[in-house]
Amino acid sequence: MSNSDDGPAAAADVPNEAFVRFDSVQKSYDGETLVVKDLNLDIARGEFLTMLGPSGSGKTTCLMMLAGFETATHGEILLDGTPINNVPPHKRGIGMVFQNYALFPHMTVTENLAFPLEVRKTSRSEIDRKVKRALDMVEMGEFGNRRPAQLSGGQQQRIAVARALVFEPDLVLMDEPLGALDKQLREQMQYEIKRIHDSLGITVVYVTHDQTEALTMSDRIAVFNDGVIQQLATPEDLYERPESAFVAGFIGENNRLRGVVTDIDGKHCSVQLEHGETVRAQRIRVSGEGAETMLSLRPERVVIDPVEGSLPNIFDARVEELIYLGDHIRTRVAVCGVDDFIVKIPNAQAHPIKRRGESLRVGWSAEDMRALDPG
Amino acid sequence: MTPAPDTAMVTADGLPLKLKLRQAERRKKLTAFLLVTPLLLFIIVTFVVPIFDMMRRSIDNPEIGEVLPRTTEALQAWDGRDLPPESVYAAFAADMVEGRENRTTGRVATRLNYEISGMRSAVNSTARRAARLEAPFKESLIETHARWGDPYTWQVIQRESGRFTASYYLSALDLRYDESGRITLQPEEQRIYLPLALRTFWLSGLVTVITLILGFPVAYMLATLPLRYSNLLMILVLLPFWTSLLVRTTSWIVILQSQGVFNDIVAFFFGEGARMQLMHNQIGTVIAMSHILLPFMILPLYSVMKTIPPGYMRAARSLGANPFTAFRRVYLPQTIPGIGAGALLVFILSIGYYITPALVGGRTGQLVGNLVAFHIQNSLNWGLAAALGTLLLGSVVILYFVYNRLIGIDNMKLG
Numbered sequence: 065m066s067n068s069d070d071g072p073a074a075a076a077d078v079p080n081e082a083f084v085r086f087d088s089v090q091k092s093y094d095g096e097t098l099v100v101k102d103l104n105l106d107i108a109r110g111e112f113l114t115m116l117g118p119s120g121s122g123k124t125t126c127l128m129m130l131a132g133f134e135t136a137t138h139g140e141i142l143l144d145g146t147p148i149n150n151v152p153p154h155k156r157g158i159g160m161v162f163q164n165y166a167l168f169p170h171m172t173v174t175e176n177l178a179f180p181l182e183v184r185k186t187s188r189s190e191i192d193r194k195v196k197r198a199l200d201m202v203e204m205g206e207f208g209n210r211r212p213a214q215l216s217g218g219q220q221q222r223i224a225v226a227r228a229l230v231f232e233p234d235l236v237l238m239d240e241p242l243g244a245l246d247k248q249l250r251e252q253m254q255y256e257i258k259r260i261h262d263s264l265g266i267t268v269v270y271v272t273h274d275q276t277e278a279l280t281m282s283d284r285i286a287v288f289n290d291g292v293i294q295q296l297a298t299p300e301d302l303y304e305r306p307e308s309a310f311v312a313g314f315i316g317e318n319n320r321l322r323g324v325v326t327d328i329d330g331k332h333c334s335v336q337l338e339h340g341e342t343v344r345a346q347r348i349r350v351s352g353e354g355a356e357t358m359l360s361l362r363p364e365r366v367v368i369d370p371v372e373g374s375l376p377n378i379f380d381a382r383v384e385e386l387i388y389l390g391d392h393i394r395t396r397v398a399v400c401g402v403d404d405f406i407v408k409i410p411n412a413q414a415h416p417i418k419r420r421g422e423s424l425r426v427g428w429s430a431e432d433m434r435a436l437d438p439g
Numbered sequence: 440m441t442p443a444p445d446t447a448m449v450t451a452d453g454l455p456l457k458l459k460l461r462q463a464e465r466r467k468k469l470t471a472f473l474l475v476t477p478l479l480l481f482i483i484v485t486f487v488v489p490i491f492d493m494m495r496r497s498i499d500n501p502e503i504g505e506v507l508p509r510t511t512e513a514l515q516a517w518d519g520r521d522l523p524p525e526s527v528y529a530a531f532a533a534d535m536v537e538g539r540e541n542r543t544t545g546r547v548a549t550r551l552n553y554e555i556s557g558m559r560s561a562v563n564s565t566a567r568r569a570a571r572l573e574a575p576f577k578e579s580l581i582e583t584h585a586r587w588g589d590p591y592t593w594q595v596i597q598r599e600s601g602r603f604t605a606s607y608y609l610s611a612l613d614l615r616y617d618e619s620g621r622i623t624l625q626p627e628e629q630r631i632y633l634p635l636a637l638r639t640f641w642l643s644g645l646v647t648v649i650t651l652i653l654g655f656p657v658a659y660m661l662a663t664l665p666l667r668y669s670n671l672l673m674i675l676v677l678l679p680f681w682t683s684l685l686v687r688t689t690s691w692i693v694i695l696q697s698q699g700v701f702n703d704i705v706a707f708f709f710g711e712g713a714r715m716q717l718m719h720n721q722i723g724t725v726i727a728m729s730h731i732l733l734p735f736m737i738l739p740l741y742s743v744m745k746t747i748p749p750g751y752m753r754a755a756r757s758l759g760a761n762p763f764t765a766f767r768r769v770y771l772p773q774t775i776p777g778i779g780a781g782a783l784l785v786f787i788l789s790i791g792y793y794i795t796p797a798l799v800g801g802r803t804g805q806l807v808g809n810l811v812a813f814h815i816q817n818s819l820n821w822g823l824a825a826a827l828g829t830l831l832l833g834s835v836v837i838l839y840f841v842y843n844r845l846i847g848i849d850n851m852k853l854g
Contacts, residue, residue: 153756166754170772180758
């Protein structure tokens, strides 16, 4: 970097300068429909950002555009302030972990790891050192002479991660890297990847359709649907404060009630449900009085048999179904005209287990019920 | 270690489990065997038996021993120097008289003619006069034909009187017995088969390389294009298979001949003097064979390439390799089983090729196969044809083992 030139140096000094920036990026494959619609996204240096969404939501396309395997139809992608639309993939210096690992089957583990260094004309001794360090980092030091086919899925995954990191990229992309692993291994690898991210301070852009994975690992999550980022927030915000019916439904479990807004006062509103009851809810995305809304409520926020008058929303309910899940009993009840209302009853002394057909009272605060777009 | 009988697993009815398993499997095996029996018989009758018959013919040598039994016996005592004694001539005269009656002397005439040209007329003319020959037979035979006065003639008869002979193989390798009975190479101007074998291997290698260069990109496109395009391309690749080999070869004649399509175009642009001799030489053979054998290269390559996920190339590029390096270090090594299979297939088909060189090869574009056909159809020297065929078969088997050693036959992908 030039010291005499003040412009770029000054820009680099700004701490909040985005490391990766999508600037009104659009992508279309067929010229008729947009897979990615006007994407604006800033990713900070050192951040672990997850693109979460159902298949076909455009998240993988965004990752491929960043990696350079797809070209943006419109808009600009900037890496460290430099537009990279016309930079071929091999010159972007971005590490990537693929869904099926893509370890070269005709090379040993060591050769796989040495590959990115060899094409960069690194010296032999340097290669040996870096490969060893990368293998040690993923605790695979003894497997250097194996072929990928001789490794288990989890081991292949570690090697794929090591290979994406061995040439010390600042940015690593991961495209559903844990999709092929079983649940236990997946959870273990989530912590591994998170640990590596924290210790190396690299920027990670991670694509997944698994919300648990996203919540566990990410600094921020961008929820994709229909080519648009529905919400970009920390895992906590995303779960606690979803801003649209899609996000509320996609992340975690939620009870949905439909109604019409009858009254708005400040941050709250009254909603008349289709069945007739009126509930109080937080006003999140309501266009005005008389508008339809989707009310979202997390099952764990439902209070069973509350003290009368302690909550604004208390209704009669009837137990429809009980599913024993060990730590809690997932109870489906009929309330306010819907019969798929889920309540989680903790498996504890204070909460007697209900029986099917039994009546009970359920209630929740206005803060816990979010009035969202009709979806 | 075999388990003691009392500890062996037994079924509910007390029989050993292994025995029971064998009984249960036997029926299944029998059914499977019966299903393949027709094919097995077909292969034995049309493939295995002819091959062994060919190999037998290449060393089979009944003529002299059967037609000249007395001569054969009399010659056993001969030391091979100077002329044989009168007893041999007498035995020969008697054999000729009997052979004349049985009309079998022609076989000896032909057989001896393979060894010494001109012997056919010598034997035939002697056979015609055999009944009138009188003692001493030595003089009267030499008088009938001067060949009988040459010790070499008798050496050959002595050598070839055995039940089996190596002479067909020697001929096929341009070897011969010299005057003292040692095996030597033919003089250079008389060598036919070695140069032909070399040319066959060279042209087959060339065709293999050309089909590889032409076929590789096509196979790559077949494997990577979207389905609707690749299907169309596949039809184009397979189309030649649905056309007769003869038609394809003759269309090359139409294109390549000196007044043909290609030369007309050349002449149109560059004048009549620019016409090229593209046919009735090696160029014609190579062009037509490369075209005809191309699918045999493309299909094994395609079947291997189809199994290589595009992710590998992407991974290589994301790791910093430029497209060429990614191809050379990641894609190409994975296609080696296909290259090996395609090359082996094309090469093996090439060295036995016949129709195409026969039609467009002219004199310089002939291969071993054409000479085999010549000896079968024209010279009727089936022994030599069989020896040439067996040598071709042998070289294919050797190639197979070399391939197996270098690449491993398990790595071969034919489809």
